[in-house]
Structure formats: C-alpha cells, structure tokens
Amino acid sequence: MWSCGGRRRRRLLGGLFLVVLAIVVLGRFNWSGLIPMRLRGRVLGLEAYDSQFLLEGNSFRIFGGSVHYFRVPREYWKDRLIKMKACGLNTLTTYVPWNLHEPVRGTFDFSGNLDLKAFIRTAEKVGLWVILRPGPYICSEWDLGGLPSWLLQDPEMQLRTTYKGFTEAVDAYFDHLMREVVHLQYKNGGPIIALQVENEYGSYAEDPGYMKYIKKALLKRRIIELLMTSDNKDGLASGFVPGALATVNFQKMDPGVLLYLDTMQDNMPKMVMEYWTGWFDSWGGPHNVFDADEMVRNVEKVIKAGASINLYMFHGGTNFGFMNGALHFDQYKATITSYDYDAVLTESGDYTSKFFKLRELFTGIADVPHPLPPIISNKASYGAILMQQYISLWEVLPSLVEPMKSEHPINMENLPVNNGNGQGYGYTLYETVIPGGGQLDSHNHVRDRAQVFVNTLHIGYLDYTEQHLQIPNGQGYRELRLLVENRGRVNYGRNLNNQRKGLIGNIFLNKTSLRNFKIYSLEMKPSFIESLRGASPWSAVPDSAMGPAFFRGTLEVQHMPQDTFLKLEGWEKGVVFVNGQNLGRYWKIGPQGTLYLPATWLQQGHNEIIIFEERAAGRIIQSTDLPFLGRSQYVG
Structure with a gap:
C-alpha cells in the first residue's frame, strides 16, 4: 500500500514536472507566427498605457528623428545615425517608398541603396529603436507621395481608396515588403517598436473604409507591434482608425493640439510624430529656414507637456534623380532637388546650430553619448x-531611342515601354508634321512643361500658365516637336489621381487637333x-x-x-x-x-x-x- 502510494506520488510529481516544463518551453515562443523568441523578456513590446508609453513594462519616452535611407547614400547611413544617437535621440523613423521598391509591377528591389533590412540593422547596431512608416502612401515631398506611376495606367484608378485595382496592387506590394521587416520587429528580436498605418490620411479621407483596410493588411501579414496614425490637427479625426494610436504633426507648439488629442483617445500617451524642424523649397521660391532658437523652444514645450516627439527631419538628404514631388493648389510648384529642409544635419550630413542646441536640451533628460563624434571636414573644392x-539631342536621338507611332498623343504612363509599365520619369518627345503656321493651343494638356520646336528652331514654352503659342509661317511641311518634362508628381492633397504626365490629351493648331505622332521616351536611365x-x-x-x-x-x-x-x-x-x-x-x-x-x-x-x-x-x-x-x- 505504501509502495503503491509512493509510485502514485512519483507519477504525480513527474506529471507536474512535465506540465511545468511544457509551460516554460511553450512560453518561450511568440505564438504570432510561431517565431522563436530571440531575446528573453521581449513579450510586451511598446505599449500605450495610462497616458504613457511602456517598453517591456518600463516607462519610455520616444525621442525620435527622421532619416530616409533612399535620400542618403548607403555608405553614409551609419554616419547619420551615429549623429542622431549623439544628439540624444533614441528612435529612428523612416518612410518606405513603394515607387522605388516596385518600379515595374511585380518586380521588387530591396538591394543596394534600397536595402531596408540593412538600414534597420544599422540603426539597431547604433543603438536606436525604429518606427517604420511603410505607407503605401508616404507624402514626403516625393513623386506621387511614393506611389508607383504605373498605377495610373488604369483610367479608373482611385488612389488611397478601397478601389480593387489599388488594393490588389497594395496587397502584392505588402506581401513582399512585410517579408523584409516582419522578423525585425521588437517581439521577434529586432529594433522595430511601432509601425504607422498609412500617412496623414485625414487630409485626403476619400474612403471611410480605407484605413481599416490598411490596418488589416498589416495585421494579416504578422505585424505585431504597436500601430500609429499621423495627421495634422485638422486631419486627426478623419485619419484616425480604432486600434491605432493617433499622433499629431506641427511646427508651432499650440497646447490646444495636445488637448485635442486627449478628446480623441482619453488617457493615452501623446506624441508629435512630425515636429517640423524646417521646411522644403520649391523652384522659383525662397530657401525656407526656421529659426534654431524658436525650434528648440517648441521642442522643449512638447517635452515639458509630457509628450514624445519625432524630429522631421533630423537629416533630410537629397531628392536624387527625378524623384522630387510637387504641390498643386492654386498653382503648380515642383520641389527642388535638395531636401536639406533646414534640418538638424545639413544635406551633406554636417552639424548645425540646431544640433548643438538640441543636444544641450536633451542632456540630462535623455541618454546623450559623450564625447561627441568627431567633426570631420570632408568637403573639397575641385x-x-x-x-x-x-x-545635340537631335543628332543622337535616332541612334538611342526607337520612336513609337500613334495617331493621338499618349501620356507618359501609358507608353508601351518598360515591359508594359509605361514611362515613369524624365522627358518625352512628341513629333508631328504641320503644314504651316498659326496658333498652337495646349488646352492645358501639357504636363508639366514643354519646349516647342519647329524642326530644330526653339520657338517657346507651353505649361500650366502658357497655353498658347504662335507658330511662325513657313514653306512646306515642317516638324513640330514638343519636348515635355515631368517636373514631379503631386505628393499631397486630393489631386493624386490626376498626375499623368507628358501630353495627356490633344493639342491644336488653328483649332484643329494634331495627329500622327512619333513619340520618344527619354527616361534617362543608367x-x-x-x-x-x-x-x-x-x-x-x-x-x-x-x-x-x-x-x-x-x-x-x-x-x-x-x-x-x-x-x-x-x-x-x-x-x-x-x-x-x-x-x-x-x-x-x-x-x-x-x-x-x-x-x-x-x-x-x-x-x-x-x-x-x-x-x-x-x-x-x-x-x-x-x-x-x-x-x-x-x-x-
């Protein structure tokens, strides 16, 4: 009897041991995707709780800065991020440009300067957390707000809505993008502590179901970290989506903005996702700067109000190539090549007075490394x-580009080039034959600026404001040539669906529409x-x-x-x-x-x-x- 009872006790204790062992073993797994935990204790992640952020249960303030990998040569990523850490910041934020990662439908590029994983890992090595802003729309003064131009081949396209043609493209893109980043999330052992659901949708708000769709698209692809939205004050209510923390964007600290956030989401931490450290420039305008002392005073007010903050931009970089965006409200204004932004670091990565004033502010309230990374004089005058x-273009053209023939003008995006994906950027040349002179009318079909030639003689320009041009009379038939430049697609506002470039409709000579064009695609790729x-x-x-x-x-x-x-x-x-x-x-x-x-x-x-x-x-x-x-x- 006693030996039987002892056996039962041993079996019971053994069973209990197995149960405990199973609990311990199973507890070491992240059941979202069955991904083994890389680091002990990474279970809770970043939480919005009781008016504050908690990171793994500990009180946490986000002191962030924006740097875009696609605007900075890869060899300089580490330099810019080390300087961010040295300023006292603890978090990197970056956008992801769809139009660079999927330049041709179905063909994806995450290599070289587009190696997002390497950029995030660089931030991790430097000691920065990451907030990822994957879009699909990013604004960012970037062509079409980061959306690929081939979307506009569809004449019915409705960008940033649940229109089937758009959501199918987004789903295919997210399938590839999320594979690149899902393992870099905090709970999977990486540095990504939060992701943003789209970007500033409150200023667009064309489809009440859109933000729910984007949120679901992230979650179904194993995104498990805190979700956020980002809008200016006027767009907060329309850009909000349940289950994501609303954050706000501004340059001047108005206490009413943070109070308004409280009315939307009671007892949640407050965050300024974009505190604008400067501003961008447009061709034909001034170089915009924002006073350093005023900027620091505003940052200090945000911090004293108990809010987290992200500096947009910490380092702006450059709109290399043809990737700049534009605005078009009363008039069309293209963004310049430089994205210096009067930011905390210059376009070439140098320290500014803003950097030193912010570093002084953060000393004592944040982890500011000492000493400062050395200032290296690395500029040369050659x-x-x-x-x-x-x-001449006219000399070299026949040997470089095969023209397309069309009775009517074809807009850039619908040209039969790039494996059927159309032309994205650069110039397009339209040629036709005219019998004489008279008045040339564009009917506002030039996007964005056309040099007009008769044979090789330059006779003027057509654009948004200049829509009529007198063609001189001449003998016999002559070639009319329009060299049309895409100066950058709009990146902000409700005009996104009307961003097709080149000649987007007929042009007229003496009220007769011109026909029989030869069209040359001049995208000027490598x-x-x-x-x-x-x-x-x-x-x-x-x-x-x-x-x-x-x-x-x-x-x-x-x-x-x-x-x-x-x-x-x-x-x-x-x-x-x-x-x-x-x-x-x-x-x-x-x-x-x-x-x-x-x-x-x-x-x-x-x-x-x-x-x-x-x-x-x-x-x-x-x-x-x-x-x-x-x-x-x-x-x-």
Missing part, C-alpha cells in the same frame, strides 16, 4: 571643370547614359552651344574623394550625371544654386560628368566646398 564635348557614352559624333563644344544637348567633361580627383557641390552658373535648366549617377535637376530660377555630389559617387582619377541642358549652356561648372541653397526666408 575648381572649374571644362565641358569639352557636346552632342542604360541610356551608358549608350550615350558610346554615341557619335561627340564634338568640341561650340562658342554658343544651345540645347537640348548633352555636354561632357571630366572631374579629376587626385587624392581620396571628398564631398563637393557643383555650381552651374551660366547654365539654364537641366540634369547632371556623374559617373552615371543622376544628381538631380538644376534651374537658374533657383533657389538652389548647387547640386550635392557625395564622395562615395566619385573615384580617384577621372570622373565623367554629363549634363543634359534644355536650353542655354555654359562652358564650365564649378566644384565648390560650400553649398548655396538660395536666398533665405524664415518660415513660421
């Missing part, structure tokens, strides 16, 4: 660069520049060279390359390529007077510079160690 060779290198005949630059033409010269670098800035005084408007890299647009109307050239795109020895000049060319460009972003105007 002097004057002579443009030695020249080739393959185009490579073909241009071998084109002939390049010739010596004439004394009075006129565009549209390509100009070529050499920048000699004797020692280790350093960052520099290219100044195009005497040139009118165009694009600069260095060793095949598109630095972006220049335009004499300013405000921007220099283009940033990172050292990482240079090599010791010969560096090829190719300039596409639309109209009036100079003979030299200057390499200088100082940027010039234009006449300053204070905002706010």
Whole structure:
C-alpha cells in the first residue's frame, strides 16, 4: 500500500514536472507566427498605457528623428545615425517608398541603396529603436507621395481608396515588403517598436473604409507591434482608425493640439510624430529656414507637456534623380532637388546650430553619448571643370531611342515601354508634321512643361500658365516637336489621381487637333547614359552651344574623394550625371544654386560628368566646398 502510494506520488510529481516544463518551453515562443523568441523578456513590446508609453513594462519616452535611407547614400547611413544617437535621440523613423521598391509591377528591389533590412540593422547596431512608416502612401515631398506611376495606367484608378485595382496592387506590394521587416520587429528580436498605418490620411479621407483596410493588411501579414496614425490637427479625426494610436504633426507648439488629442483617445500617451524642424523649397521660391532658437523652444514645450516627439527631419538628404514631388493648389510648384529642409544635419550630413542646441536640451533628460563624434571636414573644392564635348539631342536621338507611332498623343504612363509599365520619369518627345503656321493651343494638356520646336528652331514654352503659342509661317511641311518634362508628381492633397504626365490629351493648331505622332521616351536611365557614352559624333563644344544637348567633361580627383557641390552658373535648366549617377535637376530660377555630389559617387582619377541642358549652356561648372541653397526666408 505504501509502495503503491509512493509510485502514485512519483507519477504525480513527474506529471507536474512535465506540465511545468511544457509551460516554460511553450512560453518561450511568440505564438504570432510561431517565431522563436530571440531575446528573453521581449513579450510586451511598446505599449500605450495610462497616458504613457511602456517598453517591456518600463516607462519610455520616444525621442525620435527622421532619416530616409533612399535620400542618403548607403555608405553614409551609419554616419547619420551615429549623429542622431549623439544628439540624444533614441528612435529612428523612416518612410518606405513603394515607387522605388516596385518600379515595374511585380518586380521588387530591396538591394543596394534600397536595402531596408540593412538600414534597420544599422540603426539597431547604433543603438536606436525604429518606427517604420511603410505607407503605401508616404507624402514626403516625393513623386506621387511614393506611389508607383504605373498605377495610373488604369483610367479608373482611385488612389488611397478601397478601389480593387489599388488594393490588389497594395496587397502584392505588402506581401513582399512585410517579408523584409516582419522578423525585425521588437517581439521577434529586432529594433522595430511601432509601425504607422498609412500617412496623414485625414487630409485626403476619400474612403471611410480605407484605413481599416490598411490596418488589416498589416495585421494579416504578422505585424505585431504597436500601430500609429499621423495627421495634422485638422486631419486627426478623419485619419484616425480604432486600434491605432493617433499622433499629431506641427511646427508651432499650440497646447490646444495636445488637448485635442486627449478628446480623441482619453488617457493615452501623446506624441508629435512630425515636429517640423524646417521646411522644403520649391523652384522659383525662397530657401525656407526656421529659426534654431524658436525650434528648440517648441521642442522643449512638447517635452515639458509630457509628450514624445519625432524630429522631421533630423537629416533630410537629397531628392536624387527625378524623384522630387510637387504641390498643386492654386498653382503648380515642383520641389527642388535638395531636401536639406533646414534640418538638424545639413544635406551633406554636417552639424548645425540646431544640433548643438538640441543636444544641450536633451542632456540630462535623455541618454546623450559623450564625447561627441568627431567633426570631420570632408568637403573639397575641385575648381572649374571644362565641358569639352557636346552632342545635340537631335543628332543622337535616332541612334538611342526607337520612336513609337500613334495617331493621338499618349501620356507618359501609358507608353508601351518598360515591359508594359509605361514611362515613369524624365522627358518625352512628341513629333508631328504641320503644314504651316498659326496658333498652337495646349488646352492645358501639357504636363508639366514643354519646349516647342519647329524642326530644330526653339520657338517657346507651353505649361500650366502658357497655353498658347504662335507658330511662325513657313514653306512646306515642317516638324513640330514638343519636348515635355515631368517636373514631379503631386505628393499631397486630393489631386493624386490626376498626375499623368507628358501630353495627356490633344493639342491644336488653328483649332484643329494634331495627329500622327512619333513619340520618344527619354527616361534617362543608367542604360541610356551608358549608350550615350558610346554615341557619335561627340564634338568640341561650340562658342554658343544651345540645347537640348548633352555636354561632357571630366572631374579629376587626385587624392581620396571628398564631398563637393557643383555650381552651374551660366547654365539654364537641366540634369547632371556623374559617373552615371543622376544628381538631380538644376534651374537658374533657383533657389538652389548647387547640386550635392557625395564622395562615395566619385573615384580617384577621372570622373565623367554629363549634363543634359534644355536650353542655354555654359562652358564650365564649378566644384565648390560650400553649398548655396538660395536666398533665405524664415518660415513660421
């Protein structure tokens, strides 16, 4: 009897041991996706609880800063993030640009400068948490707010809604994007503590079911961290979605804004997702700056109010290539190439007075590393660069681009190029034959600016304001040519669905619509520049060279390359390529007077510079160690 009871006790104790062991083992798993826990204690993540953030149960304040990997050469990511940490910040925020990651429908790119995983891991190594803002729409003064242009091939497309054509594309994109980041979430051992549901939807608000759809799209792809929304005060109510923490965007601290947040979500932590440290610039306008002392006073007010804060931007970077966005309310305004933004770090990553004032503010209330990372003088002036060779667009065109033929004009996005995905960026040339002169009317179908030629003679421009042009009379049939530039699609407002570029409808000569076009796609991708290198005949630059033409010269670098800035005084408007890299647009109307050239795109020895000049060319460009972003105007 006693031995039988002992056996029962041993079996009972053994069973209890197995139960405890099972609980211990099973407790080490994250049941959301059955992903083994990499780090002990990563169970709760970032929580919004009782008017404060908790990170793994401990009180936590977000001191964040925005840096966009796609605006910064990969080789400089670590430098910018180390400087963020040195300022006293603990969290990186970044957008994800769909139009770069899926440039062609169904083809995805997360390599090189688009290696999002590597960027997030770099932040982790530096000691920063990450808030990811995956879109699909990001605004960000980026072409079409980050949405790919091929979406506009659908004439019925309704962007940022639950329209089937849009949601199917978003689902396919999210399927790939979330695979890149799901394992980088906090509870899976990574640095991502929160994700944003879309971006500033309250200023758009075209579909009441849209935000719920985006939230569900994230959750079903194993997103398990805290969700947030982000809007300015006027958009908060329309951009809110249940189950996500609402955050607010502004530049001037109005206590009423944070009180308004409380009315929407009682007893929740307050966060300023975008505290605007400066502002962006548009072509033809001033260079906007925001006073450093006023900025710091506003940041201090936010902190004293108990709110978390994210500095937009901590470091702006550059709209390299043709990726700048635009605004179009009363008039169309394209964003410049520089995204310096008057931010805490300059476009080339240098410290500013804002940095040192913020570092002083954060000392004592945040983890500020000591000492400061060394200030490295890494800018060079390489002097004057002579443009030695020249080739006219009209000369080189037949050997580089095969024209398409169409009875009617075709907008850029619907051209049969890029495996049926249309043309996204750059220029499109439309040619047709006319029998005589008279009045040319665009009927507002030019997007965004067209140089008009009869044969090779430049006769004027058509754009949003100039919609009529007199064509001189001439003998016989002549070629009418319209070289149309996409200057950047709108990135903000309710005009997103009307962003098709090129000629978007008929144009008329003497009230008769023109027909039978030859259309050339001039997207100026790296393959185009490579073909241009071998084109002939390049010739010596004439004394009075006129565009549209390509100009070529050499920048000699004797020692280790350093960052520099290219100044195009005497040139009118165009694009600069260095060793095949598109630095972006220049335009004499300013405000921007220099283009940033990172050292990482240079090599010791010969560096090829190719300039596409639309109209009036100079003979030299200057390499200088100082940027010039234009006449300053204070905002706010």
